[in-house]
Amino acid sequence: MTDKNLLEIRGLKIEGRRDGKVTEIIRGVDITLGEGEVLGLIGESGAGKSTLGLASMGYTRAGCVISEGDIRFRGENLRNLDAAAQRRLRGRRIAYVAQSAAAAFNPAHRLGAQVTEVPVLRSLMTQPQADREAISLFEEVQLPSPVAFGLRYPHQVSGGQLQRAMTAMAMICKPNLIIFDEPTTALDVTTQIEVLTAIKKIVRDHGTAAIYITHDLAVVAQIADRIKVLRYGEEVEEAETARMMAAPRENYTRSLWSVRSFRKQAHTDAQGQPLATIENVIAHYGELKVLDDVSVELHRGRTLAVVGESGSGKTTLARALCGLLPSTSGQVTLSGTSLAPSFRGRRRDQLKSIQMIYQMADTALNARQTVGEIIARPAELFLGKTKPQSFDRARELLDLIGMEPGTFLHRYPGELSGGQKQRVSIARALAAKPELIVCDEVTSALDQIVAEGILKLLDQIQTELGTAFMYITHDLDTVRAIADDVAVMHRGKLVRYGPKEKVLTPPFDPYTELLLSSVPEMRCGWLDDVIESRGQTATA
CATH class of the missing domain: 3.40.50.300 (P-loop containing nucleotide triphosphate hydrolases)
Structure with a gap:
């Protein structure tokens, strides 16, 4: 280890050990980090990024073991420290x-x-x-x-x-x-x-x-001095940020750079009666008004993207649509019929028609049920199918979402990747054959490759089934990729609404302009330019 290096990892190998099976997670990775230097770790889900980051502290999650390699912090090998000494360091x-x-x-x-x-x-x-x-x-x-x-x-x-x-x-x-x-x-x-x-x-x-x-x-282009790309626990390449952004050497890295090329297929226009409407809805959490006179429409075969910063009312709007948060005034209609404000007052066929995919599949899926049981339950509940019939429906949907039934039907959520869990959440929402699906930030926690796969799957479902989507997101790149219509929310109010081409074309209201100018650009120095233009202070 040189004098200038704060952290030096050499030949690190980490294994996952469960039920007698051994899985290689990190496969001989090296890291060198100097005082005051920032290293960016990127790669798709399962690349080993978090495992490697935690190992830099001499720590591994339960079921993982450091099998080979040195982790030297200020010259001291963390693997040689006892548990008490490691706790004092962390x-x-x-x-x-x-x-x-x-x-x-x-x-x-x-x-x-x-x-x-x-x-x-x-x-x-x-x-x-x-x-x-x-x-x-x-x-x-x-x-x-x-x-x-x-x-x-x-x-x-x-x-x-x-x-x-x-x-x-x-x-x-x-x-x-x-x-x-x-x-x-x-x-x-x-x-x-x-x-x-x-x-x-x-x-x-x-x-x-x-x-x-x-x-x-x-994001990593604004923070890191160097970038290391990981895939399947191995290093793909490493370089200074400016060079990596300008000319990545490996095909895999270039695929990460170009992954946001997806654009949805053309779907139906907004002519005719809407499938669902939210009309002049006002909603409160206690005394706090969180939706203030909001009206939007959802049409078959089209996607309405609802965007805005945290606390703007996006998820609350979805909850009002689904009846999870009864509105104080206004109404929600489905196929021209007014729905009860609370889901408890809605008929089963109305509940069947509107399903929701939640942001965090980790917490939305029952860890004690198999994939088959999770998907089959809505088919039993809403379609009146027998248990064997509901499992046939689960197999059919696993095929649709690109997950082999023979492999995944009897697995538990803990045995799936983040992208696979989200696909199971989509299959569960489809099991009841809904007309409208609410997607609440369903790709925000996924890497770009997995997220693109999810967006393509949703697009395929919409094309084949004519499903309407309400897509809640803070990712404006995703809005450009998948939306037909866009609703911009700010502090519970609808500040901009209409077809995507109109909403994302200037002139903009001040809030929409702020949102659009806040989307990180794929170039070094973008954050510094934004900080300077907004009069914020940060040392570059």
């Missing part, structure tokens, strides 16, 4: 920022107490010192009201604010290395810029080294 010298801050924070404790916990427990600071340091970091990552912010609970702040709070929590012990594991994947484009700006500033100002794991190529 959080202090090496920190980790998880993909989902909402899942990582304890909902029962205030944010300030969680951010200051490690330095106080490790006797690095007194509680008053840690409180002052937390406030300073909250200010540095541009959180609102830094002095009072730590008094809030996780549910009282936005997703983007939680991710910035987690970055502050990672920084409070002044670590030499931070592992960022997909920290902006689930964020809307405007919030993503806030988080990226905070990360970029704090890494540069403090001279902290970082490993930035992502499947978003435009």
Whole structure:
């Protein structure tokens, strides 16, 4: 290991061991990282990105074992440290920022107490010192009201604010290395810029080294000094960011660069009676108005994309359509018939006609049921099929989504990849033969190759079955790829609505212009240009 290298990994091999089976996850990968340097790790799902990032801390998830290789941090081989020594290192010298801050924070404790916990427990600071340091970091990552912010609970702040709070929590012990594991994947484009700006500033100002794991190529171009591409646990190539973006050497890397070429097939126009309407709907969470007089239409064979930042009312609109959140006023109709505000008051045939695919397949699928049972249940419930008939329906749908029934019918969700779980969620939604499917951010947590596969599958389903889709997303590239109509939401109101070509063509209202200007571009320096144009401060 050279003097300038903070982290050096050589010949790392990691195996997954379960039920007597051994699977190679990382296959002889090397990493060299200098003080203050940022390395981007990219690749599709299953490439080993997160496993490699965690291994940089000397850590593996349950069922995984480091079988070969050295992991040297400041010259010390982490594999030779006992568990107590490794725990002392983590959080202090090496920190980790998880993909989902909402899942990582304890909902029962205030944010300030969680951010200051490690330095106080490790006797690095007194509680008053840690409180002052937390406030300073909250200010540095541009959180609102830094002095009072730590008094809030996780549910009282936005997703983007939680991710910035987690970055502050990672920084409070002044670590030499931070592992960022997909920290902006689930964020809307405007919030993503806030988080990226905070990360970029704090890494540069403090001279902290970082490993930035992502499947978003435009994002990694703004953060990383070098990029390493992984596939099936092996390195494909590595280069400085500018060279990698300009001229990737390997075919696989070039395929990642060009994956967003998908565009949906032409479908029906919006003539005739709509399949479903949402008319002048107002909805509340308690006293808080979350939908304010919203009206949209959905037509057979067409996709309505609903876009906007976190808290704009996108998912609430879908919940009002499905009857999961009864509207305060207004109405929802299906085939010209007014639906009860709550799903509890709707007929079974009406429930059958509107199905939903949830954002997180991990939590939407019952871990104790097989794939066959998960897909068969709606066929039993809504179509009145016998159990053997419902399993025939499950096999038919597995064929449709490109998953071999003989291989997957009796598997459990824990045995599937992220993309496979989302395909099973799609099959479950189709099992009842709905006329309308609501897709709630169904590709936001997927890498671009898997996401493109999901979009193609949805397009195929729409072409063959004439299904109407409401597609909720914060990804405007996806909107351009799949939408026929677009509804732009902001603070519960509909600010722009119509055919895609009209909505995405200037002149724009100020909010739509902000959204469109916040979509990361595939070029180095884009974030710096945006920061400068908006008058934000970040050290390049």
